Amino acid sequence: MRLMRVGAPGAERPVVLDSTDGGEDRAFGLTRLTQNIDGAFLAEDGIARVREALTSGALPEENIEGQRIGAPIARPPSVVCVGMNYAAHAAESGAAPPAQPVVFFKHPNTVVGPFDDVLVPRGAVKVDWEVELGVVIGRRARYLESPDEALSHVAGYVLSNDVSERDFQLDPTVSGGQWSKGKCCETFNPLGPWLVPADEVADPQALGLRSFVNGAARQDSTTADMLFGVAALVHHLSQFMVLEPGDLLNTGTPQGVALSGRFPYLSVDDVMEIEIDGLGRQRQVLAKA
DSSP, X not given: OEEEEESSTTOOEEEEEEEOTTSOEEEEEOTTTOSOOSHHHHHTTHHHHHHHHHHHTOSOEEOOTTOOBOOSSSSOSOEEEEESOBHHHHHHTTOOOOSXXXXXXXXXXXXXXXXXXXXXXXXXXXXXXXXXXXEEXXXXXXXXXXXXXXXXXXXXXXXXXXXXXXXXXXXXHHHTTSSGGGTOSTTOEEBOSOBEEGGGOSOTTSOEEEEEETTEEEEEEEGGGBSSOHHHHXXXXXXXXXXXXXXXXXXXXXXXXXXXXXXXXXXXXXXXXXXXXXXXXXXXXXEEO
């Protein structure tokens, strides 16, 4: 079962994809249950209600072929991100592996659909790609006692592209010493194509993730290489902030980005593609802002 939102920007409607025994995907509308896939829906056992309605045959089948795919969750209340969470990526960035999670934020309006254009900001010269496992919070997480509690607060997992502009992020004459300017440009967080419920992902620390630019391989790693796994991150963050249903947590990217110096940065008309096992594949074209 995979939850999606389809339709024009700002007018997406919720659907669920289900696979037949023969492997064919069928889409079913969810507007009888909810008008959106958001924090309120997730907090009110929305995923369980969808599963029950799907099993009972209570949902109308829809044809979504050719329709735009939006982000699988509506604009999240917060987008919390973890930097340098793979040792090899920290090394290619010129930093030692952090002893504690490095946390930063993206503006919620950076979130766009998985096939929408990504806009190259004015004055940008170092736009970079970052394939990441996205974690969607389903239950309020506040001062969790241990990482053992953490995964029960996760609604599901998504494919996320933490697009960055490295000069805006790291040049102190531009950044002011923090990362937000290089992370919050419009369209800088393509998300989806779907949300997979947490109980249908056997192990979030055993997922392959890859990226490509203009068809050439860039990143190829596994979430097993995270310095801080999903459970540890949710527990840790809950000691410093309250995670709310619908919040998005980006968990870091592996080695193989342009910041390494091994590849050129992105420019207008380049094509990014990213994928994670079981969470689908994205494709974006770089366009002028």
